[in-house]
Amino acid sequence: MYSQNDLVSRVSQVEQAEFFKKTYLHVAGAILAFVMVETFLINFLPENLIFTMLGGKYVWLxxxxxxxxxxxxxxxxxxxxxxxxxxxxxxxxxxxxxxxxLPMIALATVYSDSNVIMPAAMITLFMFSGLTAVALFSKTDFSFLRTIITIGGFVSLGTIVAGALFGFNLGLWFSVGMVVLASGSILYQTQQLKEQYTTNQYVGASLQLFASIMLLFWYVLRILLSRKD
Structure with a gap:
């Protein structure tokens, strides 16, 4: 079991640096693994099977x-x-x-003549890097974002479920709102790395950051795809 003395905020700066290094290396590894798995699935799964995921509201739910x-x-x-x-x-x-x-990436490949996947990935990377720098080096306390993220998460989930059930398009502004929510989550999680995690929880910390990055990437990609409609 871990003790309070293992918290990143209570160890030496050398140990803190090692924790951050391991965390972000694992985030990078998770992103690389995602690209490899996604590439495999796109290349080897039949296209009609992929698009059956969008075949009906109950299937997607x-x-x-x-x-x-x-x-x-x-x-x-x-x-x-x-x-x-x-x-x-x-x-x-x-x-x-x-x-x-899978279905989002498959849809994006339709625009291979003006690929939107790479621009979406680069935008996500730049946003993540900028938000990380702000969270680590700014003196602003982002702990207030916890309540906003929690409420926003429940509201967005309810909206997504309602959209799937009743078949209405969530639209561009919902995607913009989700980008803001994902950005807030990255700010909060990055600043809380010292306070919430122990030195041995870098894998769990990397999963949390990876999840927020993928949420950000999802809605950045949706926004770029909507401009191609």
């Missing part, structure tokens, strides 16, 4: 439900005392993200 359950399991595993289970949780979450992204 079922997939979202499985994603939520799998995400909960992944998070629990990522913070397990056993390092093997931590990596199992992170690996499972990478696979879940690759599956949930």
């Amino acid at each position: 079922f997939i979202l439900g499985l994603f939520w359950l799998g995400s909960t399991l992944s998070n629990n595993l990522a913070f397990h005392p056993s390092q093997q289970k931590q990596y199992l949780g992170l690996g499972l979450y990478v696979i879940l993200e690759a599956i949930i992204f």
Whole structure:
């Protein structure tokens, strides 16, 4: 078991630097693994099978439900005392993200003459880098974002479910709002790395950051795709 003395905020600067290094290396590794899994799935799964994920409102709601359950399991595993289970949780979450992204990436490949995937990835990377710098070096206390993120998460989930059930388009401004929510989550999580995590929880910390990055990427990609309609 971990003690309060293991908190990143209570260890030396050298140990803190090592924690941050491990965390962000694991985030980079998760992103690389996502790209590899997504590339494999896109190349080897039949296109009609991929698009059946969007074949009906109940199909997509079922997939979202499985994603939520799998995400909960992944998070629990990522913070397990056993390092093997931590990596199992992170690996499972990478696979879940690759599956949930399948129809979006497949749609994006339609615009291969003016690819939107790479611009979306670069925008996400620049935003993440900028938000990380602000969170780490700014003296602003972003703890107030916790309540906003929690409420925003429930509201957005309800809106997504309602949109799937009743078939209305969530539109551009919903995507913009989700980009703002994901950005706030990155700010909050980055600043809280010292306060919430112990020195041995870099795998779990990386999963949390990776999840927010993928949420940001999802809605940046949606915005770019909407401009191609």
